[in-house]
Amino acid sequence: MSDECRIETVENGRILVATLDHGPTNAVTPAMLDLLGDAVERVEDSPELSLAILRGTGRVFSKGYDVEVIRGHRSPGEHRQELHLGNDVCSRLANSTKPWIAAINGACLGAGLELALACHFRLCAEKTRLGLPELGQGLLPGLGGVHRLTKLVGRARALEMIVAGTLVTAEDAIRIGLVHRVISNGDFFEGVLSFARGILAVDGRLVQEVLRLTALAEHQGDRDCVLETVDSILQLERRPA
Amino acid sequence: MTDTSLSPVQTTARDDRVLEVTLSAPPDNRLTFAMLEGLDAALDRFESDPHLSLLLLQGTKNTFSKGFDLTSLGPEATPKLLRKSLVLSNAVFSRLARCPKPTVAAINGACLGGGLELALACHFRVCSDRARLGLPEIWIKLVPGLGGAHRLCRLVGQARALELVALGDLLSPEDALRWNLVSRVFPRAEFAERTNSFIKALLTAESEALQGAIRLVTASGTFSDEECIRIGLEEFARLARSWSPPQTA
Numbered sequence: 001m002s003d004e005c006r007i008e009t010v011e012n013g014r015i016l017v018a019t020l021d022h023g024p025t026n027a028v029t030p031a032m033l034d035l036l037g038d039a040v041e042r043v044e045d046s047p048e049l050s051l052a053i054l055r056g057t058g059r060v061f062s063k064g065y066d067v068e069v070i071r072g073h074r075s076p077g078e079h080r081q082e083l084h085l086g087n088d089v090c091s092r093l094a095n096s097t098k099p100w101i102a103a104i105n106g107a108c109l110g111a112g113l114e115l116a117l118a119c120h121f122r123l124c125a126e127k128t129r130l131g132l133p134e135l136g137q138g139l140l141p142g143l144g145g146v147h148r149l150t151k152l153v154g155r156a157r158a159l160e161m162i163v164a165g166t167l168v169t170a171e172d173a174i175r176i177g178l179v180h181r182v183i184s185n186g187d188f189f190e191g192v193l194s195f196a197r198g199i200l201a202v203d204g205r206l207v208q209e210v211l212r213l214t215a216l217a218e219h220q221g222d223r224d225c226v227l228e229t230v231d232s233i234l235q236l237e238r239r240p241a
Numbered sequence: 242m243t244d245t246s247l248s249p250v251q252t253t254a255r256d257d258r259v260l261e262v263t264l265s266a267p268p269d270n271r272l273t274f275a276m277l278e279g280l281d282a283a284l285d286r287f288e289s290d291p292h293l294s295l296l297l298l299q300g301t302k303n304t305f306s307k308g309f310d311l312t313s314l315g316p317e318a319t320p321k322l323l324r325k326s327l328v329l330s331n332a333v334f335s336r337l338a339r340c341p342k343p344t345v346a347a348i349n350g351a352c353l354g355g356g357l358e359l360a361l362a363c364h365f366r367v368c369s370d371r372a373r374l375g376l377p378e379i380w381i382k383l384v385p386g387l388g389g390a391h392r393l394c395r396l397v398g399q400a401r402a403l404e405l406v407a408l409g410d411l412l413s414p415e416d417a418l419r420w421n422l423v424s425r426v427f428p429r430a431e432f433a434e435r436t437n438s439f440i441k442a443l444l445t446a447e448s449e450a451l452q453g454a455i456r457l458v459t460a461s462g463t464f465s466d467e468e469c470i471r472i473g474l475e476e477f478a479r480l481a482r483s484w485s486p487p488q489t490a
Contacts, residue, residue, distance in 0.1 A: 077278065084328055085325060085328060
């Protein structure tokens, strides 16, 4: 079996690039998610790596989960296990202490968007369509897309995208805060790299602290966040770069 | 999976609406992933069969379970395999903890590590007067990985939970009762019989009301006071719609 998620490094080994590569739609499979989980772990463990980029091969990011895999289940138990393992990879990605950038080079649907939602940054190419059209196939988004989309764009917009199955354009995506930047198709990956270099230019420890503190802000109150920030600042002072 | 005689989990539906699930890997009944898959299948059956009202989880002979069998992952268990096994095991434990119908752990003997974590995922725990309970993972330089620490905290408070996890001490049935870790202690000779009386008492409750009670009480672990009050109100109003005064004889 060929690698459904290819891994390479660029920028003198400081950036890991994971490329979804499976058929014309880059259909997400358990094997692909497993390889992505390895990549997440490698980024966490390696002091040389400062950030990671997730992209699709060709003109597609990913058009969703491989329905053949779902049809092939022999029991509900098998499906349940697959969902839990897949979600473990998405949760690790979302909780990663180093930034992950989803480089959405083309159609980003279903599980493809769910993976992008688990990243910290989303950059997309012009004319890209993004959405969670699972309900049209009689399915629910199963990789954390429902709650991550809701947190990101609010319940009203999340409901529209999921229940009505509305696909959004790159322009709409940037308007509702679903993606950070739209980059022209011609030099898309170069544009992604230049965004990434901007992050590499600052102290990686500070980036990691901000990732941690912003995650905290999502579920803790003002006082706790203040205390954590003060602790962070003093700890960083004690350990100069 | 079909030959239940070889399965590490025996599942029997009794006449009194109880699904009896027996961990069966003597002598220690150590948890293996195959066993948890058996438990998962038992939960499928329990949740889908409306005639089953209560799940009884028990061990064999005089052991409930002495914990997770790490060697069952094989001699070449990679950290990755271990992680997957933990993720899937926790999924089964969480499913048990979220079960809408009542679950009872009948702790007939040693209940350690993953065994106690499993019992903690049940709604009720009763134990025999010869049982020993504890989370001794720290002895082998590990921590409880199956939700035991926080479930224990909710039951006995942080101070006692930390003591139990940090020292890895084993509790006697008397201490377990005093700490609210179990709700009843029965003499070993009468354990099965007394456990059945306990179950029978639970089964006399109207099952919708009992499930409502479980929802309300477990909600306190997740929701704020005001949300819990709202859940209680909704539950009461829902049950009251079909309520009539108890008949006097």
